Amino acid sequence: MDILLNVLADKKISEEITISGSKSESNRLLILQTLFPEIKIENLSDSDDSVHMQHALSTKEEVVNIGHAGTAMRFLTSYFAVKENREVVLTGSERMQNRPIEILVNALKDLGAEISYKEKVGYPPIRIKGKKITKNQVSINGNVSSQYISSLLLIASKLENGLEVELVGKITSIPYINMTLSLLNQLGIETSFEDNIIKVQPKKTIKNQIVVVESDWSSASYFYSIVALSEIGSTIQLSAYKKESLQGDSCLSEIYKHFGVSTTFGKHFITLKKESETKKEVLRLDLKNAPDIAQTIAVTCFSEGISCDLIGLHTLKIKETDRLVALQNELTKLGASISVTDKSLHLEKSSEINKNIAIETYNDHRMAMAFAPLALRVPIKILDAEVVTKSYQKFWEDMQQIGIKIDKL
Incomplete structure (x- = not known):
């Protein structure tokens, strides 16, 4: 039109x-709600991106198509990487298949994730075989999209040993990283961000709570x-x-x-x-x-x-x-x-x-x-x-x- x-x-x-x-808060909370069912979300975003995220988290299909939703692509890459006994192909629109994902994929592979490219190296669609990850240290450039970093932080508390992320070089989009850490803290998950090191402690369960976006x-x-x-x-x-x-x-x-x-x-x-x-x-x-x-x-x-x-x-x-x-x-x-x-x-x-x-x-x-x-x-x-x-x-x-x-x- x-x-x-x-x-x-x-x-x-x-x-x-x-x-x-907020789309940014909603999409983070939707991932966290799937990891911690104790969360109830109010004032959730009605954006297409959040609708795509909800569908992707609930579908049992092997191919998960998130359309134009870049946040969903990045957050779901880490989510499915630690979803044991689940294998998916994560894809999106033509534009999405030309948006880079390699920096995040490499970081997850360094942790032991099993991810491969279906077509062009460095870009979706990607095949992800979910597995248990026990490594707890990874490095990633600090000047990349903060969504790569937040993607790792969102799953960190569900890893057996938590996670320590070293940000290499200059750090950009710090407010979005802090948003992720603040939401984790709200849920009772311990974190720290000192110099260029972010630490997230493991957490099995949290208190029942309502989060208003x-x-x-x-x-x-x-x-x-x-x-x-x-x-x-x-x-x-x-x-x-x-x-x-x-x-x-x-x-x-x-x-x-x-x-x-x-x-x-x-x-x-x-x-x-x-x-x-x-x-x-x-x-x-x-x-x-x-x-x-x-x-x-x-x-x-x-x-x-x-x-x-x-x-x-x-x-x-x-x-x-x-x-x-x-x-x-x-x-x-x-x-x-x-x-x-x-x-x-x-x-x-x-x-x-x-x-x-x-x-x-x-x-x-x-x-x-x-x-x-x-x-x-x-x-x-x-x-x-x-x-x-x-x-x-x-x-x-x-x-x-x-x-x-x-x-x-």
Whole structure:
């Protein structure tokens, strides 16, 4: 489905939106719930990725297809590696079969796992023969996707001797590693993270408990962008959020001060308010700990006519698409002057935005959602708009509630 977005008239926004649970937290907890049935999860993400994860964990089929769900691919690789007496072929979409998995597979093999490639070495599909793993020490590069590291940590407490992970070199995406460790600690599993060594102690059973998933901060980013582009005085209340978040993307509350957006924390919600005009100086950010919000920030800067320098983006090359190239392609169509490297983005300030441009989404949910707020400036087309369901089922409904008009093309 292709759609046309526009706003019929400028207006001050005042809305309340409830956002589904964090995909990142939900997918970690779904793995942990399968390992520890004592857990009950509330406010679970309704994203496609979490649906794929639940299906993969419950199916008895030999071939497990997780579609575009990169988190599921990585977490399930470790899960099935320690699932004794179970053999599966883990596969996904065409794009997924071109996303690397070798670093994680090598780490698991070092621990004694039995994994082989069905087609191209280093990429899914992979055949996994689950077995008991007794080794408890492994090394992995610290600058790789944090999901590889979290994948190992999620199964660690179920290994007979626990696990010690040495992170080699510079460590990126630390908030996502800390999210995993915090969830383990919440369940009563002992962990430590000192210098470049992470230790997880073995645990056979845990106490019965309910875990409430915080709503997704990545999803909140699109509302930060909308408020940034809105009239002064506009407000959007989002639930359910907390000040002491496990999610790295909660840095949005600081970053969007540059765009005149304040964040007030209530008991289970946040209120975003447009307090002042966007600052005109260049926005310089290192997003190594929150790369998923890079697209939203770049589009906000372009919409507000300011320059930005974003670094720490090396993991965007291996997401649903090469997000840096995709951003460059689509922002250029809109009239932007933008350059990218394999880990950074530089956007020049611009004074005009081309109208009625069709935005390619590249099978990437964040491309569709990051560009949607532009409708507050010009009519814009979004191609393959259903791609948003990967992480945010109600996105277009919520955009209509905000006041964005949506026409099917």
